[in-house]
Amino acid sequence: MxxxxxxxxxxxxxxxxxxxxxxxxxxxxxxxxxxxxxxxxxxxxxxxxxxxxxxxxxxxxxxxxxxxxxxxxxxxxxxxxxxxxxxxxxxxxxxxxxxxxxxxxxxxxxxxxxxxxxxxxxxxxxxxxxxxxxxxxxxxxxxxxxxxxxxxxxxxxxxxxxxxxxxxxxxxxxxxxxxxxxxxxxxxxxxxxxxxxxxxxxxxxxxxxxxxxxxxxxxxxxxxxxxSEMRLSELNYFRIALTDMKVSKNRAYVHVGRVRNPDILVMIADFLKQVDKIAWVIVSGIHGERLVVIFRCDGYKKNAGKMAAKIFGNDGSAGGHRQAARAEVPCKNLGLESQEFTTRTLKKMITKHM
Ligand SMILES: [Mn+2]
The missing domain is CATH 3.90.1640.10 (inorganic pyrophosphatase (n-terminal core))
Structure with missing residues (x-):
């Protein structure tokens, strides 16, 4: 107790x-x-x-x-x-x-x-x-x-x-x-x-x-x-996600840029997770001075929580469950200005550890 x-x-x-x-x-x-x-x-x-x-x-x-x-x-x-x-x-x-x-x-x-x-x-x-x-x-x-x-x-x-x-x-x-x-x-x-x-x-x-x-x-x-979870204005992030998304080796990566509310990243990740043959979804955005990264995977022989902790644990807070995880890292800890961060940066960062 x-x-x-x-x-x-x-x-x-x-x-x-x-x-x-x-x-x-x-x-x-x-x-x-x-x-x-x-x-x-x-x-x-x-x-x-x-x-x-x-x-x-x-x-x-x-x-x-x-x-x-x-x-x-x-x-x-x-x-x-x-x-x-x-x-x-x-x-x-x-x-x-x-x-x-x-x-x-x-x-x-x-x-x-x-x-x-x-x-x-x-x-x-x-x-x-x-x-x-x-x-x-x-x-x-x-x-x-x-x-x-x-x-x-x-x-x-x-x-x-x-x-x-x-x-x-x-x-x-x-x-x-x-x-x-x-x-x-x-x-x-x-x-x-x-x-x-x-x-x-x-x-x-x-x-x-x-x-x-x-x-x-x-x-x-x-x-x-x-x-009732989404504002009309938030649909725009989906447009960015679908245009910018990179898929390789059953993994979908996308960085959607600056967001007003990080919940939209979760919605995009949960949406992409439904796509057949995609085992991992990694969606990121900048909220305030932080990079927020949402991980989704099937949780079978994979562990999103461990992955998030391994990649971002040293630079910020990271963790979650087998299927779902989240990391939040101050941009300054990544040595990047938010403008420089792209889907390519995200993909590089993740593939280094996979
Ligand atoms: Mn209650």
Missing amino acids: TIQGRAAGPCEDIGLKQLRCVIAKQRLRESLNKSAKERLRLFLEVFDKDDDVLVVINADPDALAAAQAVKRLLRYRVKNVVIGYPNEVRRLSNLAMVDLLKIQAERLQNLKVGDFSKKIIVDSQPTHLPSFENIQFDAVIDHHPVTTEWTARYIDIRPDYGATASMLVEYLRAADLKPSVALATALFYAIKVDTNNFEKRATLSDVISFRYLFKIANQNLVRKIEL
Whole structure:
């Protein structure tokens, strides 16, 4: 178990650390040893009929879906529920989710926290962001590792869960509330994203929630959200990639030049990976003062992570899995000006090591 929090100050001693560990363990025990009905009862006990409730999130699909579920749980039990988030939602697929599923959420900066009689945080903990730290939360529901240095009347943290959405499905089911199509779609999509389609850490509970939602969620909407990843302006990078790409010995190389967002390099690499007879894809671009290189391979008798580390590990950060890896190297460490770097430079750099 990890205990996150602020860095240790000078007055920090072993006693305090032990105390934190005890608190964290107790939090875990309290969260895990309860039935869904009992959790629901204790959670609802926190609220009164005339409460104005603020649900604070760091807006990503899981947090947005979990917050919507909290809204549904409290709909007829409190006066009002508002969702507030401090971060800017930039990812196109997240914007599509908010838009298509009509999720109403407001920037935390535009809200007066003092106007709300109860505050909840979901899919995060009070120590996760500076903007959360001054808020006294009444309830915390999350699946990240347990942190300490804060208190709340109701705490439910289950770090083994793949998504907070899965936890909220259990609350809804315990309350006999069948989610609407929009809510089910949000929760379904959240579990997909947070577990990376069940390729990442998840529990049987995630699978059970996922299967339950499958029958209610709208798969066309899920698909539409998933496919909303690219801006029209970014298509231009694909044009560069297709024109400049060099293919030799089952390997595709391309350097697309300066990019505003390195995500486009990942999209191009994932696109080229689909081409038959291409075993390796290496796509690079300059982002800020760094060369970003994306590696893709079939992972069979090959290891993209090792390759990335071997080539770029000494000059910058590099690593990843068998099939997918990434390197980021300050241009100055390569002894090159960004303008000089071309697909040919990239290819030379890689072939030297293969
Ligand atoms: Mn999450």
